[in-house]
Amino acid sequence: MADAVQTEIAASGEAGARGGRRALLELCIGYGLILATVWTPRPAQGWLWWASVVWIAASTWWSFPGWQAMGFRRGGFVASLWLVVLAAVLSATAVLIAMRLHTLRVPHTVLGWVLAWGGYIVWSFAQQFLLQGYFLFRMLRLTSRREAAAAWAAAIFAAAHLPNPLLTCVTLLWGAVACIVFLRCRNLYTLMLTHAILGVTLAITVPGPVIHNMRVGLGYLRYRPPGKGRPLLIDPETGRVR
Structure with missing residues (x-):
């Protein structure tokens, strides 16, 4: 295969x-x-x-190029499953640290999780497709070196998260790892799952004013922390700042 x-x-x-x-x-x-x-x-x-x-x-x-070439296949799933396990371990560690620091923000019901993060999970899947199925695929057509294609794809992926410093650094590292794993295993499903786990973990463990509620571009610059120019409103269903 x-x-x-x-x-x-x-x-x-x-x-x-x-x-x-x-x-x-x-x-x-x-x-x-x-x-x-x-x-x-x-x-x-x-x-x-x-x-x-x-x-x-x-x-x-x-x-x-075909579904299998884009990573939508069963092959390579088990070989790259270690990445999902590693993301789960990192997520659990970050949650425990956030609990001790009292920075954890999580919904209190299943419906709250769906409303708060259902859309983001779908978006994280779309971002992973963009990285591998769009950016990396075209970079591979522009250079004969797979390592260079992976580096360029990761770089432009991270640059799209400017000027958010934390997201830019995280996506640069994740982009490079994801591209390397993809080139070896050709499976997009595990990368999508890993992206979703890491993204939600960042959102619920890092304070909103630090990460500007995961915003990038103009939204990052226009972000106003709660209490500065507007009241602090907590959604009782999701536990998130509105």
Whole structure:
């Protein structure tokens, strides 16, 4: 199965032979739209968000390398499952530390968890697809060195989280690890699960004023801590600051 996936990738142009110019165009437009979205205020931000979705979906469709090449396969799941286990251990450790520091913010009901983090988990899956299925795939067409492609994909992924210093550093490290694991195991499912675990852990253990409630771009700069210009409101269902 691994040989079949490698053959499919090579045929689609991973070595950077053909399609490099189109890959660069797709990457520049897609990434440019993403940056414009996070740095543009509403209501224009909503239009840019939809433009990003349409462009990424369309360019993925006409450059589609196959589901297995993009990591949607059973192979490699067990081989990369250690990453999910490691994320769970790190998450449990962070939660215990946050409990001792009294910085843990968690919903008190199952419904509260779904309302508070259900959407984020879906978004974390989408981000992981963007990193491997969009950024890395096109970087592999632009360079013959897999390590360079992984480094560049991780770098632009992290840059999209500026100017949030914590998220930028975390996503740079995670992006590099995820790309390396993906190139070896070709499984996107474990990376999606790991991303979701780590992302939710950051959100519930790091105080909102420190991480600006996970915001990036213009939202990070416009963030106002509770008590500075607005009252502190706690949602009784989710336990989150509104």
